Amino acid sequence: MICPAAAQHINSKKLKAGLSAIDAQQSYLLDTTYMKKKLRSQDWFGGTSATAFGHRTFMKNQGVPDDHFDGRPIIGICNTWSEFTPCNGHLRAIAEKVKRGVLEAGGVPYEFPVMSLGETQLRPTAMLFRNLVSMDVEESIRGNPMDGVILLVGCDKTTPALLMGAASCDLPTLAISGGPMLNGRHQGLQIGSGTAVWKFSEAVRCGSMTSQEFMDAESGLSRSAGHCMTMGTASTMASMVEALGVGLPHNAAIPAVDARRYTLAHLAGRRIVEMVNQDIKLSQILTREAFENAIRVNGAIGGSTNAPIHLLAIAGRIGVKLNLADWDTLGADIPTLVNLMPSGKYLMEDFYYAGGLPAVLRMLGEQGHLHKDALTVNGHTLWENVKDAPCYDNDVIRDWDNPLLKNGGIAVLKGNIAPDGCIIKPSSASPHLMKHRGRAVVFETIEEYKARIDDPDLDIDEHCIMVLKNCGPKGYPGMAEVGNMGLPPKVLRKGIEDMIRISDARMSGTAYGTVILHVAPEAAAGGPFALVEEGDMIDVDVAARTIHLDIPEQELERRKALWMPPPSMAGGYQKLYIDHVMQADKGADLDYLVGCRGVEVKRDAH
Numbered sequence: 165m166i167c168p169a170a171a172q173h174i175n176s177k178k179l180k181a182g183l184s185a186i187d188a189q190q191s192y193l194l195d196t197t198y199m200k201k202k203l204r205s206q207d208w209f210g211g212t213s214a215t216a217f218g219h220r221t222f223m224k225n226q227g228v229p230d231d232h233f234d235g236r237p238i239i240g241i242c243n244t245w246s247e248f249t250p251c252n253g254h255l256r257a258i259a260e261k262v263k264r265g266v267l268e269a270g271g272v273p274y275e276f277p278v279m280s281l282g283e284t285q286l287r288p289t290a291m292l293f294r295n296l297v298s299m300d301v302e303e304s305i306r307g308n309p310m311d312g313v314i315l316l317v318g319c320d321k322t323t324p325a326l327l328m329g330a331a332s333c334d335l336p337t338l339a340i341s342g343g344p345m346l347n348g349r350h351q352g353l354q355i356g357s358g359t360a361v362w363k364f365s366e367a368v369r370c371g372s373m374t375s376q377e378f379m380d381a382e383s384g385l386s387r388s389a390g391h392c393m394t395m396g397t398a399s400t401m402a403s404m405v406e407a408l409g410v411g412l413p414h415n416a417a418i419p420a421v422d423a424r425r426y427t428l429a430h431l432a433g434r435r436i437v438e439m440v441n442q443d444i445k446l447s448q449i450l451t452r453e454a455f456e457n458a459i460r461v462n463g464a465i466g467g468s469t470n471a472p473i474h475l476l477a478i479a480g481r482i483g484v485k486l487n488l489a490d491w492d493t494l495g496a497d498i499p500t501l502v503n504l505m506p507s508g509k510y511l512m513e514d515f516y517y518a519g520g521l522p523a524v525l526r527m528l529g530e531q532g533h534l535h536k537d538a539l540t541v542n543g544h545t546l547w548e549n550v551k552d553a554p555c556y557d558n559d560v561i562r563d564w565d566n567p568l569l570k571n572g573g574i575a576v577l578k579g580n581i582a583p584d585g586c587i588i589k590p591s592s593a594s595p596h597l598m599k600h601r602g603r604a605v606v607f608e609t610i611e612e613y614k615a616r617i618d619d620p621d622l623d624i625d626e627h628c629i630m631v632l633k634n635c636g637p638k639g640y641p642g643m644a645e646v647g648n649m650g651l652p653p654k655v656l657r658k659g660i661e662d663m664i665r666i667s668d669a670r671m672s673g674t675a676y677g678t679v680i681l682h683v684a685p686e687a688a689a690g691g692p693f694a695l696v697e698e699g700d701m702i703d704v705d706v707a708a709r710t711i712h713l714d715i716p717e718q719e720l721e722r723r724k725a726l727w728m729p730p731p732s733m734a735g736g737y738q739k740l741y742i743d744h745v746m747q748a749d750k751g752a753d754l755d756y757l758v759g760c761r762g763v764e765v766k767r768d769a770h
């Protein structure tokens with residue numbers, strides 16, 4: 165198994181020379197000896213059988229020398245590059261840097277595509293396809309001759325989809341995020357992805373911004389490669405990658421166009437080869453402790469409401485027991501330290517310059533909110549990676565005793581219309597609405613909302629509670645990000661910027677407001693949320709974690725007896741999805757995909 169040429173190629177002294185702080189951390193375990201264990205890829209490429217001949221000869225049509233089949237680690241680079249996913253449009257350039265690192269460390273890289281999920285272009289909603297992509301990833305890994313895999317992720321759903329698929333296989337795995345765009349700029353101000361869109365579109369609707377100004381802002385908002393640069397879902401999930409230990413330090417925040425993003429990719433290429441040699445599998449990284457760390461980090465960064473749904477799904481795949489209540493018990497009292505939009509003022513570029521996620525992790529560790537021994541992909545524990553991490557700007561990354569918000573995590577509410585729970589992000593909500601009783605204005609579908617919301621005769625004021633149904637996993641289908649419904653113009657014109665909104669939908673991580681989401685069970689699955697009617701009174705008490713529809717029990721029973729499921733005309737993948745998708749409190753994965761099946765393939769037709 166030991167290849168002299170490759171062993172010569174991996175000269176740890178040379179590789180260690182002149183490394184930056186990041187790669188010095190990740191390379192201390194550099195190992196120049198190949199594993200004694202036969203690599204998985206040798207099941208394809210080893211030996212003199214006709215089968216092995218076939219596997220090798222077709223690979224050779226790409227100009228591959230003989231010695232690439234001699235037992236070197238074969239590294240798959242799973243790429244979500246697509247020009248229809250502009251947030252991931254630069255990932256082929258990132259892949260080239262990964263390949264350099266893999267080759268330097270004595271491995272052989274092969275890049276492969278999977279379906280890409282562009283949040284802004286894909287209809288009806290990228291979330292509908294998260295589970296489909298996870299299957300694409302899982303079977304691509306399982307069916308191909310690779311010993312380890314690098315996941316190239318960026319736009320919102322690409323991160324959980326690839327982690328879910330990889331978790332089902334459990335090979336040595338390392339994720340690299342594409343990095344955020346540079347800060348948006350418009351009329352001398354910093355503007356943030358998504359967050360600016362919601363603000364500006366409401367400004368146009370209430371007449372305080374012209375259409376021309378609105379159009380001008382487009383060019384200044386997205387001005388470089390990379391994903392949304394607010395603390396939306398993409399930045400949150402990039403932070404989760406780093407907090408879980410499945411990415412290298414600083415994965416979360418280095419801007420996509422900063423040369424250090426490419427250096428990180430290069431080093432990740434080296435490191436995945438070492439991980440194969442050391443047989444460090446994803447299940448050794450994604451432990452219960454790692455998920456608990458990630459939940460606390462989500463509170464500290466003011467992370468997206470989409471994080472629970474994705475982490476619950478990833479945990480389900482790898483076999484870690486995690487539930488929605490964990491988000492409240494572990495994360496709700498964590499102060500939000502990171503002052504980024506949509507909760508705060510700054511953007512991801514500022515976050516990186518201020519010290520990035522390592523500074524936040526260090527503060528959490530100092531306060532006893534970190535499992536310090538959690539292993540990360542660079543071979544160090546999480547605490548070894550961050551214990552000396554500096555903070556350069558304590559307005560961007562606040563001190564523990566001067567947070568942006570005291571209790572910053574996700575709060576989980578329960579009650580008679582959400583017996584399995586629903587969530588709210590207090591850091592994005594209005595303090596005066598955290599305890600509120602209001603009259604329900606009900607929209608049965610998103611189409612009904614769009615048809616009625618601008619009607620001057622709509623019976624609504626700022627004290628009402630807007631209710632949107634049938635937008636959950638089965639109802640939409642795919643659980644679209646429509647929960648942060650825009651307010652009616654008649655309310656906006658009064659200068660009111662927030663009202664309570666409740667739905668079984670999700671909302672964009674870049675959105676804000678007092679928005680209660682992910683009601684479970686959803687309306688389309690026959691949950692009691694389906695029974696809310698116009699004019700009902702609803703009580704919300706975030707501190708008490710309750711949400712209550714104030715009608716007699718007998719009336720609820722009467723409505724339940726009359727309820728009919730909405731008609732479905734879905735076919736193909738959509739039908740499969742509706743038949744098998746679990747509710748939001750379980751991560752909205754397909755029921756038959758839960759659990760790690762491992763990577764081995766039992767049959768080979770060749």
Ligand code: FES
Binds near residue numbers: 251319391392
């Ligand atoms: Fe891709 Fe926001 S649209 S990350």
